Amino acid sequence: MELRVEDLEIRSRDRRGLDETVITSGLDFSLRRGEILALSGPSGAGKTSVALAILDLLPPGLRRSRGRISLDDGRSIATGRGSLVGMIFQEPALALDPNFVIGAQLEEVARLDGDGAAAARRRSLAMLERVGIAEPARRAGDRPASFSGGELQRIVIARALLRRPAFLIADEPTSSLDLLVQGRILGLLESCRREFDLGILLISHDRRVVAALADREIVLPGRREVG
Numbered sequence: 001m002e003l004r005v006e007d008l009e010i011r012s013r014d015r016r017g018l019d020e021t022v023i024t025s026g027l028d029f030s031l032r033r034g035e036i037l038a039l040s041g042p043s044g045a046g047k048t049s050v051a052l053a054i055l056d057l058l059p060p061g062l063r064r065s066r067g068r069i070s071l072d073d074g075r076s077i078a079t080g081r082g083s084l085v086g087m088i089f090q091e092p093a094l095a096l097d098p099n100f101v102i103g104a105q106l107e108e109v110a111r112l113d114g115d116g117a118a119a120a121r122r123r124s125l126a127m128l129e130r131v132g133i134a135e136p137a138r139r140a141g142d143r144p145a146s147f148s149g150g151e152l153q154r155i156v157i158a159r160a161l162l163r164r165p166a167f168l169i170a171d172e173p174t175s176s177l178d179l180l181v182q183g184r185i186l187g188l189l190e191s192c193r194r195e196f197d198l199g200i201l202l203i204s205h206d207r208r209v210v211a212a213l214a215d216r217e218i219v220l221p222g223r224r225e226v227g
Contacts, residue, residue, distance in 0.1 A: 001073055001166050003031045003054070003085070003199060008067035010049050010058070023049050023062065029218055033166055036193060036200040038210040041220030047203045048090070050220075051169045054201075055081055082112065086160035087169040091176065092152035096144040102128075102155050103140025109162045127158040131188060150181035154188065161192060167199040168192075174209055186213050 008027040011020045023046035031037050039047050052058050054069050056078045069077060077085055089095040096105060103124055110120035121140075128136035131154040144152060153173060160168060170189060174182040190213060193200055204210055210217055 001033050001071060003167050004070050004072060005029050006068045008053060009065045010046060010053055010062060011065045012062050024220055031167060031199045031201055033199045034197050035215045036202055036213050038202045038204060038214035038217040039220065040204055040210055040217060045220035047220060048171055051087065051171055051203055054169065055085060055087060082165065083163045084165055085167045085169065086165040088156050088160050088171060088173050090172045092156040093144060095156050096152065098144050101141050101143055106159050106162060109159055113163060123162060127162050131158045149177055150185065153177065153185055157188065161196065164196060169201045171203045189213065
């Protein structure tokens with residue numbers, strides 16, 4: 001299976017709906033299962049916007065003005081969000097609801113596949129164990145504030161992998177972590193790539209991360225104004 005992005009253009013507007021800015025234009029790439037493709041570039045180049053466009057999650061003020069995003073087997077990415085393409089968002093602490101225990105947040109995802117309560121809990125605990133959370137049955141009853149930054153990133157990875165997607169978008173997965181924890185998270189992503197035959201779109205501005213993990217790299221230029 002292959003994810004394809006063809007001639008993608010994303011534009012933004014100011015609050016008055018004027019002065020469009022081209023975030024990225026003419027972007028073409030493909031991502032196969034089992035490989036890691038890095039999307040890098042300066043701050044403001046539109047790396048995260050590309051990721052959100054793939055999932056049809058662009059926020060108000062941004063729009064996909066041109067381009068095609070597809071899977072080569074004809075399935076819809078928008079309807080297969082989570083089951084075909086998962087995403088690890090920036091800042092794992094913000095990606096989890098602070099008011100709910102992490103077990104409930106993972107089980108909610110597992111139930112999207114039709115699991116009952118017991119099956120959803122089993123799957124969630126197994127995935128927490130897979131990503132390296134110690135004592136998953138006990139820690140599943142803790143809220144996000146009880147976990148370190150590295151543990152939160154592992155939990156977010158577990159949630160993204162629960163539905164066994166073919167592709168995973170990892171948006172700056174190590175940006176807020178120290179070097180030792182960064183290495184462990186990169187090792188986890190690499191092992192999950194092999195185990196689940198994942199195609200990973202790695203978004204990063206860190207040259208060390210790209211060099212350590214990526215098979216290929218696309219560098220986005222900075223944005224430009226539209227006259």
